[in-house]
Amino acid sequence: MNFKHTGIALIVGGSSGMGLATAKQLAMNNLDVVIVGNNAEKLDRAVSEVQAVASGSAHVSGLQANLYKAADVQKIVDFIHQPSNQINYLVNAAGYFNPKAFVEHTASDYDIYMDLNKATFTLSQAVATNMIQNGGGNIVNIGSMWGKQAIKATPSSAYSMAKAGLHALTQHMAMELADSGIRVNAVSPAVVKTPIYESFIDPKEVDEALEGFNTFHPIGRVGTAQDIANTITFLLSDETSWVTGAIWDIDGGVMAGRN
Structure with a gap:
């Protein structure tokens, strides 16, 4: 694939899964x-x-940060704003998922998701400013079929x-940043085998649990991190230079219909 920009690709939430x-x-x-x-050991391994x-x-390097801590988010912002750091690619891949009935959600449950969105908003804003100063760039957010x-x-x-x-942020950023040569898109996956499920399923049982969702997808299997990465990389490349504001369903056909 072709990538006309030569700056850094910043992968937020890149120590596992789709990120x-x-x-890679x-x-x-x-x-x-x-x-x-966030996890220093996982980050070093990644x-x-x-x-x-x-x-x-x-060159590949890591930046350890907890997106739920304001000081750590600011550390990333400071890195982005360093004059020597030209950021031309951003992937917002950080995520958390733990199914719970609506009436059982607590305020802290709600905050886990919304605080992560706040960090994503803040970091995307900083990167957009960097991109405006450095001739543009491409951003991909990982959304969800849910x-x-x-x-x-x-x-x-x-x-x-x-x-x-x-998803809405993706479209608004795309509209506002297009004149600065910045494209913003999102992918919307269905069930993908990643470590995110280990927050509420025993890691030894994840494979078996996810197999139960194979027939949920018309293609007949759950997705892999590689499936999603293929599309993210494509959206970041010059091959999709006329695509912005898109939210692509990378979901084994789920949004088309269920078996």
Whole structure:
């Protein structure tokens, strides 16, 4: 793929899952990658994995930060605003998911999702400012099918509200930033096998639990992190230079219909 910009690709939430798979693809395309992650051990491991597959002179580094801490968010903002750091690509991949009945949601449950959206908004704003100063760039947000359609088996009202908000933010950013040469898009996955499910399912049982969702998708299987990364990388590349404000369903056909 072609990437006309030569600046940094910042992957927020890139130490596992879809973010990590995307970081690898971008590094393989000879882009410098900075991975933001909370767990220091996972972050170090991710940086090593991505650097191992990087092409050419691509450099990979990590930035440890907890997006729920204002000081850590500011640390990332300060990094973005450093004159020597040209950010031309941003992937907002940080996520949290823990299904719970609507009437059982607490204020703290709600805040987990909305505070993450607040951090995403703040970091995207800082990156947009950097991109305006450096000739443009491309942004991809990871939304969710749950932001478009409710699934009774996985009650997730606050999560879905947050993802629907991220979809809306994608479109507004695309409109406002187009004149500055910045494209903003989102992907909307259905069930994808990533570590996000380990927050409420025993890691030893995740594979079996997700297999139950195979037939939920018309294609007949749940997605992989690689499936989503393929599209994110495509949206960041010059091959999609006439695409902005789009929210692409990468969902095995779920939004088209269910078996």
